Amino acid sequence: MRRIMIVFFLGLVVLISGSFLPKNDLATYDQAIAGSVLTIKMMPIKGGQFLAGSPKNEIGRTYDEGPTHLVDVSDFWMSSLEISWELFELFLYRQIDKEATISKGSVSLDVDGVSAATMPYVNFNRPGHPVVNLTEYAASGFCKWLTAKTGHFYRLPTEAEWEYACRAGSTTAYSFGENANDLGWYAFHKSNSANSFRPSGLKKPNSWGLYDMHGNVAEWVIDQYDAGYYKTLASGEKDPVKFSKSLYPRVVRGGSWNDSPSKLRSAARSYSTSKWKMRDPQFPKSLWWMTDATHVGFRIVRPKKEHTLEEMEAYWGEAIEEY
DSSP, rough: HHHHHHHHHHHHHHHHBOOOOOOOOHHHHHEEEOOOOOOEEEEOOOOOEEEEEHHHHHHHHGGGGGEEEEEEEOEEEEEEEEEBBHHHHHHHHTTTTSOOOOSSSHHHHHHHHOOOOOOOSSSOOOSSSSSSSSSHHHHHHHHHHHHHHSSOOOOOOOOOHHHHHTTTTTSSSBBTSOGGGGGGGTOTTTTTTSSOOOOOOOSSOOOTTTOOOSSSEEEEEEOOOOOOOGGGTTTTSOOOOOSSSSSEEEEEEETTTTTTTTGGGGTTTEEOGGGGTTTSSSSSOSBOOOOOEEEEEEEEESSSSOHEOOOOOOOOOOOOOBB
């Protein structure tokens, strides 16, 4: 009888919290980068189905978050933190490219064939902080370079993967529940950020062990922004992604240090604009850096399933010049 009551109690806790994580047969690992002492902690995200978007009665909801729709996501790993300035510097300066690569992975890619980023105009980046002011192309360039260095396929998350990882089994407005008053435990936002992005990992993680999914800096995903995109998806669609055909607008998720709590909800969507390069002095404008987007960074994923090089290139995308 006592055992039955314990099982019932645990089940009740799951129902009350609105959170359920599928049994995970993947393992956490630290991705080493040859020639550097830096590593990237990759958290296992067991795939499954979830209800993406927000219900009509959710406080702060906008029209582009509906209709809610069932999505089926495959297994993947996601970096526990947003990619830091120190990590991006390894790609930027390319000082370790002549070191031996780690060849444990199945992907063979010439590291010298990956385009190198240019230097930023103004260096807003600080040790221990997420890299900011970079374009989606620059974030994908880092992923391609990391793939060449490690032999594992790294890329930006899709919008569906990002929301699935953020929710961490929850069905509430935030990964921790409905109450925005609890946000200060999990996120830097407009009311507690001191008007700047902050060091990564200072707040509580979600149930997957992912830090700063709400707030600090918003995060690039692969998808082109389309306000009516959810209406086009079939129920239970497997690993949906809307590849970008134009430079703007592209999706960023999670909200930032400069946003109000409603923008930090798990379902909240935002997108890029040409204003983020408003003060860019170059002609054409930079492929790599923004001048006015200190609120945007990124984190990376590694899908469990194998991909062809052609498929990988589609996820990394191509440069689009902006005049």
